[in-house]
Amino acid sequence: MATAQSDLSIKRQKPRTGERLIVQALFVCAVLSIAVTVGIIAVLLLDTVTFFRESSIVSFFTGTRWAPSSGGGGVYGVLPLLNGTLLIVLGALLVGLPLGLATAIYLSEYSSSRVRNVLKPTLEILAGIPTVVVGFFALNFVTPTLLRAVFGNDRVFVFNAAAGSVAVGLMVVPIIASISEDAMRSVPSSLREAAYGLGSTKRQVSLRVVVPAALSGIAASVILAMSRAVGETMAVAIAAGNTPKMTFDYFTSIQTLTAAIAQIVGGEAAAGTVRYNALFAIGSTLFVLTLAMNLLSARVVKRFRQVYQ
Amino acid sequence: MSASTEVFAPGALQRGATRTPAKVALDAAFAVLLFVGTIVGVIALGVLLFTIYDNGWERLMADPGAFLSNYVSRLPARAGIKAGLYGSIYLMLLTALFCFPVGVGAAIYLEEFAPKNRVTDFVEANIANLAGVPSVVYGLLGLGVFVRFFALGPSLLAGSLTLAVMSLPVIIVAARESIRAVPQSVRLGAYALGATRWQAVWTQVLPAAIPGTLTGAILALSRAIGETAPLLVVGLPVVIFNLPNSLDDPVSALPLLIFNWTSRPQASFAEAAAAASIVLLALLLAMNAVAIFLRNRFSIRW
Secondary structure, three states, X not given: OHHHHHHHOOOOOOOOHHHHHHHHHHHHHHHHHHHHHHHHHHHHHHHHHHHHHHOOHHHHHHOOOEEOOOOOOOEEOOHHHHHHHHHHHHHHHHHHHHHHHHHHHHHHHHOOHHHHHHHHHHHHHHHHOOHHXXXXXXXXXXXXXXXXXXXXXXXXXXXXXXXXXXXXXXXHHHHHHHHHHHHHHOOOHHHHHHHHHOOOOHXXXXXXXXHHHOHHHHHHHHHHHHHHHHHOOHHHHHHOOXXXXXXXXXXXXXXXXXXXXXXXXHOOOOOOOHHHHHHHHHHHHHHHXXXXXXXXXXXXXXXXXXXXX | OHHHHOOOOHHHHHHHOOOOHHHHHHXXXXXXXXXXXHHHHHHHHHHXXXXXXXXXXXXXXXXXXXXXXXXXXOOHHHXXXXXXXXXXXXXXXXXXXXXXXXXXXXXXXXXXHOOOOHHHHHHHHHHHHHOOOOHHHHHHHHHHHHHHHOOOOOOHHHHHHHHHHHHHHHHHHHHHHHHHOOOHHHHHHHHHOOOOHHHHHHHHHHHHHHHHHHHXXXXXXXXXXXXXXXXXXXXXXXXXXXXXXXXXXXXOOHHHHHHHHHOOOOHHHHHHHHHHXXXXXXXXXXXXHHHHHHHHHHOOOO
């Protein structure tokens, strides 16, 4: 039997030597992506370690003052920057979460396909607006025309966390909307029909059946949006200011981790100085924060996804 | 009538089935709320575009030729975007040159040749994570590796390599999707005619996957070209008065100009920033139009 079978089986042609080389070249392309990761980690780690040799790691993570250009090599406490980033993330969620979720539910459960075909590309356009342009919009419209008109000129500073939050919030709407909508659409319609059969209204079906069933996808989208808000640079650097401080006042100027990088680079710190190395210490903090959020988001999807037949 | 209701358990009916006016109103209110939430995003986009138009159109149209062909200036009225516009186009072309072949190569490997093992899993997880790294961190990578370690300086080469590295995961994902969309029967047909795996990929799969890949690549490039943070960190200049003649020459970019002008207090620079934004948005729009055209014109429906 065995011999007969091997006689009959058709062997796929052996790859020629040239082909083996091609496949190896392709493999190198794929592995290059690992080189990129290694490069990022190496670059960040190297200068971060140098930074912590010259500047205490404890005072970096517990210090409440960030002043890289102050005398004696500067003061580097990262908490004010984390405080600024936290303000932006929370503010962006406050704006982006309701809008993004409403859009997702509307697109998935309510809209006709004609409306969908208009709305989805529109969201893609919003996602494609360069962040520096969104920053311009925040500085020249959101602050003067929106915030100052509502809360008063004296209350709202020219650069303020609220404008940055609105800008970043608008940027995360497409992320939350598209990922959540995908999750909601993949909820089988039999669940919806069962709920309708029990006499549910459309609102009840949406809120009590579809949203809970799609919760893992929604949660993942929110975490991704937060990660994006942490890493957003230009809109925040333009509209939210460059004043690192410990505050929860949304109407004053703050500074985020990313804006601090932009500012030090803008000051053109010479290589090897403490200031220059501080760039990479912030970069490492940023990298670890966003990586943790992205991994968490992927894990939430994997772990809590409801599988329907 | 009353007899038929008694068939059901009373509690079950009262829960959802009774459509009281209050409940109907609540449902309608919810639908309106969702629609408003959706439309707010659209309105915000509209207001954003109008703000840019309102601030920049006059400045752009006052003398479009001069605005496009002048270099930057301390006098807002004379400032132009030549260095930024050409710089962005140079950066875009080089970025495409660097990351398209590598990205497509990686995608072909992962879709067609990669064995199911730990290395492959690791590469895939790695690409997914790279896509989530903030662009400013890619800037630090460019600063540390290209500008300092390879001593390229804040040059055209360093800038485009940084953007290429940043766009790589996006292009890989796009290319993989369009390769995956080619049905297995195409490959099997090629094998049946005696093709080797590579011949099947090169002559059948790749041509079919090219439109989708190009579309994805152009979209990735249009994102890269709108990025400011990595170029800022790499240290590309704003104030230069010639276009790059070689890869080692410094180059500027449109988003850098916009950022620089936006950061200045004078209103006339804000107008210049808005005018430059209009040009940048037009450039992106053109790229997206090409991408959509390619998708509609050349994509194959199986």
